[in-house]
Amino acid sequence: MKDGDALSQDAIDLIENxxxxxxxxxxxHFSGAELAGLVRSAASFALARAIESDGNGVVTCADLERALEEVRPALGTQDDVLRVRYPFGISEFSSSVKRIKRDLNRFTAPVLSSSPQLHSLLLVGGGAGAGSTALAAWAAAEASMSGRADYVRFITALDILTAEGGGGDEARATALVERFSEAREMSHSLIVLDDIDQICAGGSKDGYSTIMVSTLRALLRTPPPDATIAKAGGHSKAMSGRKKTMHVIATTSRPDAACVILNELFEETIVVPLLTEANSVQSLITESIDTAVDVDAMSNMIIDQLKEVGCKTVLRLVERAIFTAGIQRDVTSSEALEVILQDFAGDEAMALRVCTV
Ligand SMILES: Nc1ncnc2c1ncn2[C@@H]1O[C@H](COP(=O)(O)OP(=O)(O)OP(=O)(O)O)[C@@H](O)[C@H]1O
Structure with missing residues (x-):
């Protein structure tokens, strides 16, 4: 491309920078095939411009920039994996959601320090279904799409359990170390540890595995190495002295997590509150579910009945009500929700009795 005068000077400058x-x-983090795809994409933008405006087909810096937006490396980030974790998007239903989003964006922002840094954050759901997983995935996707993180991994308890060596504590600890080792080689990595209670679950009194907790403690205390070489899919590339950063976000649904053992492992903690106001529930439903009707009535009903509730539960209840109203033609979605909420209260009471016994 470069030899045949196919590149403008600004494109050559970008490549040689x-x-x-x-x-x-x-x-x-691009593989050879991905780099070839990038070149083809830039050339196709130049060709389209040449056809449209009778141009010379020379690839410019702007063509390369557009191609960079279009072609994303498979190794580096997991945008699709992250997006399925917030299928309803992230609704800004209250000022606390806006604050948490600002906090998360600040947390994943580039750091000024000249030495490699590891930053860790515990995202605590104020109760089951508060939305901590969705918020962590959203923060990781934002960091990935804006280029603040070039290597993102979303790790669940299942990933650790199914790793080679079976599900024993030592094998799980080794699997966790391996995940961190890969990320530590990258220049700006971000790891999400989803449901850290499950990842670290074990037989000690507090419900955690001593080996997993001490491994996690050691991993979170060790910044990435200060090397000028980073591995990308087995290839090593010079990084021109960029300082490394590694961000770790862990999520938990245990409301007491802000006060128990895991909290002291992380540098920062954000608590995701439950919804307690009908107008917040109303905004959440309106922003998340296009087909929702009777939103006002449904929101009041949910808060009257449940008093405080996580966004995952709200959306699940409303979806079921809409589905029921869709198949039982003589029932509106708010009537369907009324019955669902009564059954829900009955199920909760029963579960509570069983647990007490
Ligand atoms: N502001 C918001 N914050 C979080 N989730 C939101 C928000 N708005 C909409 N949602 C949706 O609510 C759902 C939250 O589910 P999520 O799995 O994150 O809950 P969770 O608290 O992690 O659940 P669990 O306690 O079962 O682990 C997602 O589908 C997400 O798209």
Whole structure:
């Protein structure tokens, strides 16, 4: 491409730029096939422009920038994996959601320190279904899409359990170390540990595995190595001295997590509150479910009955009500919700009795 005068000078400058904003750094995690795809994509933008405006088909810096937006490396980030964790999006139903989103964006922002840094954050759901998983996935996706993180991994208890070596504590600890080792090689990595209680679950009095907790403690105390070489899918590439960052966000649904053992492992904690106001529930439903009707009545009903509730529960209840009204033509969604809420209260009471016994 370069030889045949096919590149403009600004495109050559971008390719030869060895700084953080140059082509080398921005394609650090691209495989050979992905790089070829990037070149083809840039050439197709130049060709389209040539056909439209009778141009010369030379690939410019703007074509390369557009191609960089279009072609994303499979190794580096997991945008699709993250997006399925917040299927209803993230509704800004209250000022606390806006604050948490600002906090998360600040947490994943680049750091000024000249030494490699590891930052850790515990996202605590104020109760089951508060939305901590969705918020952590959203923060990781934002960091990935804005280029603040070039390597993102969403890790669940299942990933650790199914790792080689079976499900024993030592094998799980080794699997966790391996996940961190890969991330530590990358320049700006972000790991989400979803449902940290399950990841660290074990037989000790507090419900955690001593081996898992001490492994996690050691991992969170060890910043990434200060190397100028990073591995990308088995290939090593010079990083022109970029300082490394590693961000770890863990989620938990245990409302007491802010006060128990895991909390002291992390540098920062954010508590995701439950919804307690009908107008917050109303905004959540309106922003999340296009087909919702009777939203006002449904929101009041949910808060009257449950007093405080997580967004996952709200959306599940409303979806079921809409579905029921769809198949029972003589029932409105709010009437369906009334019955569902009564059954829900009965199920909760029964579960409570069983647990007490
Ligand atoms: N502001 C918001 N914050 C979090 N989730 C939201 C928000 N608005 C809408 N949602 C939706 O609510 C759902 C939250 O589910 P999520 O799995 O995150 O809950 P959770 O608290 O992690 O659940 P669990 O306690 O069962 O682990 C997602 O589908 C998400 O798209």
């Amino acid at each position: 060895l700084d953080d904003d140059g082509m080398g750094a921005r394609t650090e």
